[in-house]
Amino acid sequence: MERLNVGILIFPGVEILDFAGPYEVFSRTRMEPGTESRRSEDSAPFRVFTVSPEPGPLETTGALTVTADYSFADWAEAPAGPAPAMDLLLVPGGFGTRALLHDHRTMEWVRARAGTVRWTTSVCTGALILAQAGLLRGRRATTHWASLDLLEELDPTVSVERDARVVHEGIVTSAGVAAGMDMAFELVAQICGEGVAEETARYIEYRWPPAPASGS
Amino acid sequence: MERLNVGILIFPGVEILDFAGPYEVFSRTRMEPGTESRRSEDSAPFRVFTVSPEPGPLETTGALTVTADYSFADWAEAPAGPAPAMDLLLVPGGFGTRALLHDHRTMEWVRARAGTVRWTTSVCTGALILAQAGLLRGRRATTHWASLDLLEELDPTVSVERDARVVHEGIVTSAGVAAGMDMAFELVAQICGEGVAEETARYIEYRWPPAPASGS
Numbered sequence: 001m002e003r004l005n006v007g008i009l010i011f012p013g014v015e016i017l018d019f020a021g022p023y024e025v026f027s028r029t030r031m032e033p034g035t036e037s038r039r040s041e042d043s044a045p046f047r048v049f050t051v052s053p054e055p056g057p058l059e060t061t062g063a064l065t066v067t068a069d070y071s072f073a074d075w076a077e078a079p080a081g082p083a084p085a086m087d088l089l090l091v092p093g094g095f096g097t098r099a100l101l102h103d104h105r106t107m108e109w110v111r112a113r114a115g116t117v118r119w120t121t122s123v124c125t126g127a128l129i130l131a132q133a134g135l136l137r138g139r140r141a142t143t144h145w146a147s148l149d150l151l152e153e154l155d156p157t158v159s160v161e162r163d164a165r166v167v168h169e170g171i172v173t174s175a176g177v178a179a180g181m182d183m184a185f186e187l188v189a190q191i192c193g194e195g196v197a198e199e200t201a202r203y204i205e206y207r208w209p210p211a212p213a214s215g216s
Numbered sequence: 217m218e219r220l221n222v223g224i225l226i227f228p229g230v231e232i233l234d235f236a237g238p239y240e241v242f243s244r245t246r247m248e249p250g251t252e253s254r255r256s257e258d259s260a261p262f263r264v265f266t267v268s269p270e271p272g273p274l275e276t277t278g279a280l281t282v283t284a285d286y287s288f289a290d291w292a293e294a295p296a297g298p299a300p301a302m303d304l305l306l307v308p309g310g311f312g313t314r315a316l317l318h319d320h321r322t323m324e325w326v327r328a329r330a331g332t333v334r335w336t337t338s339v340c341t342g343a344l345i346l347a348q349a350g351l352l353r354g355r356r357a358t359t360h361w362a363s364l365d366l367l368e369e370l371d372p373t374v375s376v377e378r379d380a381r382v383v384h385e386g387i388v389t390s391a392g393v394a395a396g397m398d399m400a401f402e403l404v405a406q407i408c409g410e411g412v413a414e415e416t417a418r419y420i421e422y423r424w425p426p427a428p429a430s431g432s
Contacts, residue, residue: 016240017240018233019234024231038277048279061241062239063243063265064236065282065284065285067281068281095254095255146251176421177422179399196218204233204238204390205360205361205391205394205395210423211427
């Protein structure tokens with residue numbers, strides 16, 4: 001089985017659950033069901049790592065201290081450098097996205113990765129970064145409910161979906177914070193099969209797929 | 217408004233979402249609704265920090281690198297030392313709990329904190345640590361579904377609740393991983409009111425309170 005590399009961007013002021021939710025989902029997925037399989041990487045379909053603009057520890061919203069596995073500089077030396085190829089790029093949100101919107105290096109790095117990965121994805125206001133990088137042009141997309149208007153302003157060619165939890169249109173965007181876990185499960189289902197996604201949801205006791213709305 | 221100190225234990229092999237889920241919930245709760253209030257701590261009812269047995273970075277399940285704000289040694293010097301008083305202790309789970317069950321210092325630290333906080337809580341197999349420390353004697357409690365039998369073995373006086381997502385009996389225990397977020401919201405509701413909990417759930421787009429099971 002080919003193991004897929006999931007690269008998660010983190011930065012000062014990243015919303016904890018935006019990245020930690022999908023990190024949990026991808027890193028705990030196993031093709032082999034049960035608890036024992038979670039003790040090793042043997043049947044893990046994903047290898048998850050984090051990347052930050054600068055090396056060294058950073059603080060999320062709420063001041064949790066996290067250190068990324070790689071920094072942008074590791075890609076400057078690619079392919080000779082230490083940076084692994086990515087199959088899936090995940091851009092989370094948080095108040096820290098606002099500073100990145102005007103950071104040339106971040107835009108360059110995100111665009112370059114998006115050009116090589118199979119899946120470009122965002123959680124919450126991570127969609128603002130993708131929009132600013134020009135990656136959502138003419139696509140349907142979503143973001144945190146409080147940033148729907150800003151997404152539309154950043155790129156008026158985007159068809160902003162105001163009620164969707166996850167939008168798949170080449171690029172996969174999700175609504176706020178916890179919606180990133182639903183997005184991760186939808187991707188696991190698409191890549192590994194529904195059964196693997198449902199077994200992983202049961203393992204981490206997350207309600208997925210969500211119960212249908214009452215009356216439906 | 218009195219701000220409550222939430223201390224979250226983390227350790228090598230802690231399950232990411234076990235601690236990051238409640239960390240998100242407590243740290244993003246605001247008495248003042250809306251998005252602007254989340255930009256400052258002005259109306260934050262909780263101050264959240266992490267504590268690890270040893271100082272320095274550690275790896276969670278899935279190898280995310282996190283550094284706690286404090287280590288056990290900070291309490292050795294209390295009250296003169298840097299360790300803040302805690303109002304709420306949260307003990308998460310993960311495969312790393314197994315090593316801690318036989319770690320005398322961890323048991324001592326957990327017992328000492330539980331003796332002074334208003335709320336002692338666990339997520340997932342964090343309940344095994346509380347049981348081993350003797351804190352669940354004669355109480356109803358729960359844990360991850362795969363560890364229900366082990367919880368019963370560790371302390372046969374515990375009434376193990378096999379179908380509950382959160383059990384409140386002086387000490388608050390929750391089922392596996394994602395159930396810790398439901399526990400956090402129940403505590404926010406209890407401490408700050410239902411309205412504050414529901415508004416915070418809406419802010420982070422987490423489905424809480426959960427939809428009633430179909431047919432009910």
